[in-house]
Each structure stands twice: as structure tokens, then as C-alpha cells.
Amino acid sequence: MDAASRPAVVIDNGSGYSKLGFSGNSEPSFTIPTAVAVNESFLNQSDSSSNGNSIAQYNAGIMADLDFFIGEEALSHSSGIYNVNYPMHHGQVQNWDTMEKFWQQCIFNYLRCDPEDHYFLLTDSPVTTPESREYAGEIMFETFNVPGLYIAVQSVLTLAAGYSTPKSDMTGVVVDIGDGSAHVVPVVNGYVIGSSIKSFPIAGNDVTQFVLQLLQERGELIPPEDSFDIARKVKEMYCYTCSDIVKEYSKHDRKPSKYIKQWSGVKPKTGVPYSVDVGYERFLGPEIFFHPEIYNDDFTTPLPDVIDSCVQSSPIDTRRALYKNIVLSGGSTMFKDFHKRLQNDVKKIVDDRIAASTARLGLDVKPQPVEVNVVAHSIQGYAVWFGGSVVASMPEFYESCHTKEDYEEYGASICRTSPIFKGMY
Ligand SMILES: Nc1ncnc2c1ncn2[C@@H]1O[C@H](COP(=O)(O)OP(=O)(O)OP(=O)(O)O)[C@@H](O)[C@H]1O
Ligand SMILES: [Mg+2]
Known part of the structure; x- marks a missing residue:
């Protein structure tokens, strides 16, 4: 069976979460935080030249390459000798070494496939530079030896999702x-x-930050060690968009019991239970898209x-x-x-x-x-990935990909653009 008759691997890397799976499926197989926990002690050893022991440095370098975690596992290793890195910021890859580590585990540990056997579809933001696409292509073709690669713009994939x-x-x-x-x-x-x-x-991270700030200003006692994570969960569960902020305030004031929600948890360090009241934050969080100045005067x-x-x-x-x-x-x-x-x-x-x-x-x-x-539609959370799954299932997909042979003949510059094929419109 050749690679073109197997489903393609579809990966949508986001600043917060990466969605991974195979073409033809209706949902990603995994949605994991785009985070990598690296063992700093090995990194420091491989960098230090003071003891002059080059074999030890070499071995430490190899261990640093092997001893790391990604996704939820990375977040659970965030203390001690591991340091958590987020390779993507504002939708752009900031650290290619870490991104390569992340892809390695996505492919081998999560999707459990041989990258030489599958075509790959990656996504990028509409403002990604052509150089960045070249780096992605280089890693895919050189490190993972993929037979074919298509890098699509996220917004085009959203429309291709057909909603x-x-x-x-x-x-x-x-x-x-x-x-x-x-x-x-x-x-x-x-x-x-x-x-x-x-x-x-402003994006989701800012809404979380704002919700946390509002809760803290109101004097809610949130365990500091995972305050950001609690604010994110509170945001995802309880926030909503109102039609008129003034009316919403008076609705809440008239009948607080109807609108105030409670978040309960256990303090991770002491095991003591705690609870947090969630009030105005519920509608003020998303309001920053409509009145950005309440979050930052510059916007x-x-x-x-x-x-x-x-x-x-x-x-x-x-x-x-x-x-x-x-x-x-x-x-x-x-x-x-x-x-x-x-x-x-x-x-x-x-x-x-x-x-x-x-x-x-x-x-x-x-x-x-x-x-x-x-x-609005039911798959807003992973529309880009689903669009990628649809596009990579079209018969024209395999002909439109950049192949390993093209890469070897013309170099990474072929990855700067990907053709739009007829089936997409
Ligand atoms: N039900 C929900 N209501 C509101 N926000 C949500 C909900 N579910 C997830 N989010 C937020 O959506 C954001 C993640 O969205 P998404 O996966 O599209 O981002 P990303 O692809 O990682 O980032 P980017 O595209 O900006 O690089 C997070 O901030 C998360 O808290
Ligand atoms: Mg995204």
C-alpha cells in the first residue's frame, strides 16, 4: 500500500491547543495543549563546558533530546527539574527545536504512525511568513521523512469545513x-x-486573564498555584455574551442568586476545599471583544x-x-x-x-x-482541523501536495505556497 492510499495525518497546531488526527474523520483523535516539558538538568549539563568532559556533555545532550513530555503530561511535570515551554505564541512558532520535539511525540506517541507512510496536512495562520513555512517543510521532510506535505491557511480550511x-x-x-x-x-x-x-x-488567553483579574479584584480567594487554570475553566463553563451590558448589570443586581455561579475545588497543596463565586465576570469576560478598552486602554x-x-x-x-x-x-x-x-x-x-x-x-x-x-455552528472549536480533514480526503489532495522528490529537487522554497485545488470551491 502506498502513502497516497492511506489517510493523511492532519495537524492543526494552535498557541493553546493542537488538534491531531487522520483525514476522513469527523473529529480530531487528540486535542492537547501545545506544551513541552524539557528536563533542564540535562540541558544545563550539555551546555556547560566548564568540566571539559565532552562525552558526558554529548550524553547529556542525547538525554535532553529524549527526556521530555508534551500536552497534558507536560503540564503535570511543570514543577521540579522540568521546565514547560510553549513553542507557539500568537499563532506563530517561536521555537523550532521545541516544535520538532512536540511533533515527534504527536506522531509517534499519540497518532502512533510512521510518518514515512502518510502524507501530512499542517495549518498555519494567515499572517505566517513564507520563511516559517519553509522551516516547517524542512522539519517534515528532513527529520520525519514524510512523502508529501500540504500547508493550508487556517481560515480557508474553516470555509472548506462546509458550515x-x-x-x-x-x-x-x-x-x-x-x-x-x-x-x-x-x-x-x-x-x-x-x-x-x-x-x-485580544484572544482567549486575554479573556482568561481578565476573568482572573476581575475575580481577584472582587476578593475571591483562588489558590495561586493554579489560579489561571481555574479562571480558564470558569470562563469556559460560565461566561456568555450579553446583548447590552447596562441591562445585564441590572438583571444581575435584581436577582443575584439567579446569576451567580459557584466554582468549588480543593487546594492542591493543602487539600482544603474552597469555593469561588462567579458573578459579573460571566458577561464581562467576553465583553472585551465588544469594549476592548475595559481590558486595555490601548485597544x-x-x-x-x-x-x-x-x-x-x-x-x-x-x-x-x-x-x-x-x-x-x-x-x-x-x-x-x-x-x-x-x-x-x-x-x-x-x-x-x-x-x-x-x-x-x-x-x-x-x-x-x-x-x-x-x-455559528457545532464545530467552532475545531473547524480548522475538520476543514483539513475534508480537504485531505479530496482526490486532488495527493496531487496538490509537495512531495519529498520536489523537496529534494527544488528545496524548501516550494513550501512557501500551497496550491488551491478545484475541489475547494
Ligand atoms: N466553551 C468555551 N467557551 C469559551 N472559550 C472556550 C471554550 N472552549 C475553549 N475555549 C477557549 O478557546 C481557546 C482555545 O481555542 P483554539 O483551540 O481555537 O485556540 P488555538 O488554536 O490553540 O490558538 P490560536 O489559533 O490562537 O493559535 C482557549 O482560550 C480556551 O479557553
Ligand atoms: Mg487555532
Whole structure:
């Protein structure tokens, strides 16, 4: 059996979580934190030149390469001699050595496959540099010896997942908010309009940080050793998007018992039980997408305005189609009613602009209203991975991949771009 008749390995690496699995499946087989715990004691030995024992240094170097953990296991080894590294920041790989270690265990320990037997599909952010794609290609072809590689833009994969309106439309605006990065990306017929991509400075990690800050300011006693993790869980379980912040405050004040939730746990060090009340944080957390200034004075443009300016900066003949298909992707778009608030706010911006220009020009005829549609769906948390699974199941996929032979003949520069194939639109 050759590699092209086996399912491809699909890996979506995120700043917070990596999703791993095989093409044709409807869910990733594993979703694990993108974290690597490295044994620092070996690293220090292999770096030190003071004792001049080069064999010991060499052995320590080998041990440092072997003695590490990834994912949840890495987080549980975070104390003592292990140091936890996060190879990705803001959706970009920051440390290629650590990333290579991470991929190694993803392939051999989690997916348990031989990389020489499978084509690979990796994802990258819409603002990843071509050099970064080259590094990824080099590691895949040189270290893992993969027979073929396709690196796809995450937003295009979200549309390929087929949750758009109308179905399978490869034109739309993808609002991808993960753990460390948030982008608004216009895609027309499967092609990203690079000049109109907008980045939003707040992502899931910031919401967690803000929820934690609010809880601490209110005097809730959270064990410091895992306060961030508790805030993340509180955020994921209890936060929601409100339609109007002032009304929401008064609703909470009128009937606190109805809205206050309790988080209970046991202090890891002492074993003493504790509980935390979760109140205004529930709606104030996600509110930072709509009023970013409450989190950081430097950020003043709300997400709906960023989406609007993304569409307005795209070619004029694509704008109606883009407003009609605003597709959500990424774990941080999963707050309850997030899509409703986004749709209302974007619609209001668009309607206000039309009303203002009609009044300014003194038009008698009313222009056709613009349809604004924010598409929420059941797989927002792993839409990118699922899109990758769909794309890698298409017959054209194997012909569109960069092969090991291409790599050997032309070098890593082939990985700078990947062709968009017909089946994707
Ligand atoms: N039900 C939920 N409600 C709100 N947020 C959630 C929910 N589930 C997960 N999240 C948040 O989504 C984020 C992870 O999303 P995702 O996996 O899309 O990010 P990523 O791919 O790791 O990061 P990035 O794409 O920014 O590099 C985390 O901040 C997590 O706390
Ligand atoms: Mg992501």
C-alpha cells in the first residue's frame, strides 16, 4: 500500500491547543495543549563546558533530546527539574527545536504512525511568513521523512469545513479567535485577500486573564498555584455574551442568586476545599471583544468594527457576499450568544452607514439592504482541523501536495505556497 492510499495525518497546531488526527474523520483523535516539558538538568549539563568532559556533555545532550513530555503530561511535570515551554505564541512558532520535539511525540506517541507512510496536512495562520513555512517543510521532510506535505491557511480550511451559508461556499469572512491570536480574514473563491486581513489584539488567553483579574479584584480567594487554570475553566463553563451590558448589570443586581455561579475545588497543596463565586465576570469576560478598552486602554476598536473595516477594504464586488457569510472559528467564539451579538453589532454598523449616505446624498430610492449573516455552528472549536480533514480526503489532495522528490529537487522554497485545488470551491 502506498502513502497516497492511506489517510493523511492532519495537524492543526494552535498557541493553546493542537488538534491531531487522520483525514476522513469527523473529529480530531487528540486535542492537547501545545506544551513541552524539557528536563533542564540535562540541558544545563550539555551546555556547560566548564568540566571539559565532552562525552558526558554529548550524553547529556542525547538525554535532553529524549527526556521530555508534551500536552497534558507536560503540564503535570511543570514543577521540579522540568521546565514547560510553549513553542507557539500568537499563532506563530517561536521555537523550532521545541516544535520538532512536540511533533515527534504527536506522531509517534499519540497518532502512533510512521510518518514515512502518510502524507501530512499542517495549518498555519494567515499572517505566517513564507520563511516559517519553509522551516516547517524542512522539519517534515528532513527529520520525519514524510512523502508529501500540504500547508493550508487556517481560515480557508474553516470555509472548506462546509458550515457556510450557502453550503460549501468558499467566499466569506472567517473570524478566527483562538487562544493566542485573533484574525478576521476575507476569502474569495478560496483565495485569501491578504491586504484586507485584520488582526484583533485580544484572544482567549486575554479573556482568561481578565476573568482572573476581575475575580481577584472582587476578593475571591483562588489558590495561586493554579489560579489561571481555574479562571480558564470558569470562563469556559460560565461566561456568555450579553446583548447590552447596562441591562445585564441590572438583571444581575435584581436577582443575584439567579446569576451567580459557584466554582468549588480543593487546594492542591493543602487539600482544603474552597469555593469561588462567579458573578459579573460571566458577561464581562467576553465583553472585551465588544469594549476592548475595559481590558486595555490601548485597544479601542471593537471586533464588529474590525469585521466591518475588513469587508470595506475588500474589492467592492465581493462585499455583499462577504457580509452574507461571516463564519466563526476557534475556541474563543464558543461563548453562548456570541454570534447573535456580533451579527446585531455588524448589522447596525452597516445599516447606519447606508442610512447616513442615503441622507447625505438626498436619495429618494432606498438602496437594497445588505444581508449580514454570522454563521455559528457545532464545530467552532475545531473547524480548522475538520476543514483539513475534508480537504485531505479530496482526490486532488495527493496531487496538490509537495512531495519529498520536489523537496529534494527544488528545496524548501516550494513550501512557501500551497496550491488551491478545484475541489475547494
Ligand atoms: N466553551 C468555551 N467557551 C469559551 N472559550 C472556550 C471554550 N472552549 C475553549 N475555549 C477557549 O478557546 C481557546 C482555545 O481555542 P483554539 O483551540 O481555537 O485556540 P488555538 O488554536 O490553540 O490558538 P490560536 O489559533 O490562537 O493559535 C482557549 O482560550 C480556551 O479557553
Ligand atoms: Mg487555532
